[in-house]
Amino acid sequence: MIAILLPFVMMQSSGTDFQYTPETEPPMAYFDVVPQQDVSGVFELGAVAYHLEGMNRVEYTITRDGFVGDWNHDGVTDGLDLSILLERWGQGVGGREVTRLLGAWGQSVPHRPQVITVYEQTLNPRTKELEYWFALDTRNRPDTKITISAEAERLQYQLANKMWKHGVL
Ligand SMILES: [Ca+2]
16 A cells, blocks of 8 residues: 655746736646545556646656665665565566666665656546546555655747647647
8 A cells, every 4th residue: 555645836937917828827737636545556647737828748756755675664675675576576566676676785775756747638547537647556666655746837838839830739
């Protein structure tokens, strides 16, 4: 079981002009996830995001507590962790996880934040909603608390305008 905390950050434009200029409005975005829940396996996690000028991307930053390869949570990565990993072999755990574990052998290496960028909204099979979503695989790292933050960025006005002129948008 893994607890997911979901703070959300939206990028805002800074302006003191009170004219309505949609190209300077911040995007609207919300996680389509119940916060602070326990999940396991592969969890399709996403946000609904919208902007009048179009969305560019939603960027997620995944921060994990604990240490790389420390499957038994004793604070160090060693043979006991390798045994646990091998018991889970083929269940979302494979060579990449062994490499990660061996790289942290005998140490207490904190997880580095993982960044995932989603540029297109598609149907999230879990929620049946159009979202900027990704598959969070909780099987390939030791169970721990995961905090996920996201930034939603609108399409830049100049880029949208240029794409419009070329008939892409
Ligand atoms: Ca350990």
